[in-house]
Amino acid sequence: MRSPADLTAAFRQQGLKITPQRQLIFRLLHGNEEHPSAEALYELASAQMPGISLRTVYQTLTDLASMGELQVLSLAPGAQRFDPNVTDHHHARCNDCGQLRDVYVERMLDIEVHGLDGFQPDGAAIVFTGLCDVCATTRPSADLHQHTNNSK
Amino acid sequence: MRSPADLTAAFRQQGLKITPQRQLIFRLLHGNEEHPSAEALYELASAQMPGISLRTVYQTLTDLASMGELQVLSLAPGAQRFDPNVTDHHHARCNDCGQLRDVYVERMLDIEVHGLDGFQPDGAAIVFTGLCDVCATTRPSADLHQHTNNSK
DNA sequence: CTCGCAATCTGCAACTCGTGCAGACAATCA
DNA sequence: TGATTGTCTGCACGAGTTGCAGATTGCGAG
Ligand SMILES: [Mn+2]
Ligand SMILES: [Mn+2]
Ligand SMILES: [Zn+2]
Ligand SMILES: [Zn+2]
Numbered sequence: 001m002r003s004p005a006d007l008t009a010a011f012r013q014q015g016l017k018i019t020p021q022r023q024l025i026f027r028l029l030h031g032n033e034e035h036p037s038a039e040a041l042y043e044l045a046s047a048q049m050p051g052i053s054l055r056t057v058y059q060t061l062t063d064l065a066s067m068g069e070l071q072v073l074s075l076a077p078g079a080q081r082f083d084p085n086v087t088d089h090h091h092a093r094c095n096d097c098g099q100l101r102d103v104y105v106e107r108m109l110d111i112e113v114h115g116l117d118g119f120q121p122d123g124a125a126i127v128f129t130g131l132c133d134v135c136a137t138t139r140p141s142a143d144l145h146q147h148t149n150n151s152k
Numbered sequence: 153m154r155s156p157a158d159l160t161a162a163f164r165q166q167g168l169k170i171t172p173q174r175q176l177i178f179r180l181l182h183g184n185e186e187h188p189s190a191e192a193l194y195e196l197a198s199a200q201m202p203g204i205s206l207r208t209v210y211q212t213l214t215d216l217a218s219m220g221e222l223q224v225l226s227l228a229p230g231a232q233r234f235d236p237n238v239t240d241h242h243h244a245r246c247n248d249c250g251q252l253r254d255v256y257v258e259r260m261l262d263i264e265v266h267g268l269d270g271f272q273p274d275g276a277a278i279v280f281t282g283l284c285d286v287c288a289t290t291r292p293s294a295d296l297h298q299h300t301n302n303s304k
Numbered sequence: 305c306t307c308g309c310a311a312t313c314t315g316c317a318a319c320t321c322g323t324g325c326a327g328a329c330a331a332t333c334a
Numbered sequence: 335t336g337a338t339t340g341t342c343t344g345c346a347c348g349a350g351t352t353g354c355a356g357a358t359t360g361c362g363a364g
Contacts, residue, residue, distance in 0.1 A: 110262040115255045118285035133270035
């Protein structure tokens with residue numbers, strides 16, 4: 001996602017208005033690596049702008065996504081996550097707390113794929129599952145399967 | 153997922169009862185490669201057993217999943233998909249119709265991963281996106297990137 | 305084979321996440 | 335400053351899934 005200033009210009013150029021709500025959301029997202037949900041962003045936004053509507057947060061996120069400024073991730077049950085990082089990258093998801101972190105993968109083309117016959121791929125996403133550093137120490141590196149808890 | 157007969161034995165062994173509803177669902181899932189949603193399975197089941205409850209379908213799916221007989225896929229917004237194929241495999245998802253197909257990937261270990269520091273992975277899932285054969289011919293084909301070649 | 309209990313099934317309410325809608329509101333520009 | 339849109343907000347609604355309770359039934363004991 002581009003900087004708040006660049007986004008402001010881009011919105012203006014498209015005939016979209018610059019509102020304090022949008023500007024706030026631009027700021028909250030810029031450089032944000034937490035892959036927040038709409039609700040999470042709403043909480044952040046509400047702290048700085050009491051009265052802002054969750055509907056507005058959703059609307060702005062949708063606008064940004066359709067402008068290609070952020071990607072929407074649906075990697076697990078529950079709320080979608082929004083990612084202002086639109087570079088080519090992948091994710092690791094904690095089975096315990098749901099945290100998402102960025103992962104960069106190289107030599108993807110070295111893999112051998114069977115069964116795509118007739119399918120025209122335009123991309124591939126890798127999601128690593130496991131335990132994040134925090135949850136790994138909290139829980140003695142026990143069972144590596146079976147748990148599917150979600151964060152709240 | 154094992155055969156209906158094997159599952160029947162497994163359920164009995166765990167003190168779970170064998171009901172006609174469960175047996176029907178075993179049969180509908182065995183060898184099913186369509187990655188159906190709960191609703192889709194409910195439709196199939198209703199055809200053979202009018203009056204069966206959607207709730208029961210969900211319940212049985214949850215039971216099977218917690219026994220490790222099937223995996224639950226949340227790869228996109230919308231309903232979860234259920235996969236009786238628990239071998240090591242991956243998926244390709246059509247952007248147009250949502251169809252999921254199995255994909256087998258080899259030489260995964262050849263990839264180079266950065267950013268996992270401290271994260272303890274227990275698995276990785278690849279999802280290819282694009283157009284399935286049907287939708288690709290229906291629609292004008294958009295030019296693809298080179299993310300995924302090496303098909304065999 | 306019948307009985308009785310616990311597991312299961314069913315229908316419905318409730319819940320989460322997201323979208324549609326309409327009227328109040330406000331950014332922009334003449 | 336006023337007119338013109340686009341935007342914001344609050345609420346209703348919809349999809350997907352789970353919680354609950356009463357009716358039903360599998361199945362082991364007798
Ligand atoms: Mn990311
Ligand atoms: Mn599969
Ligand atoms: Zn964690
Ligand atoms: Zn398709």
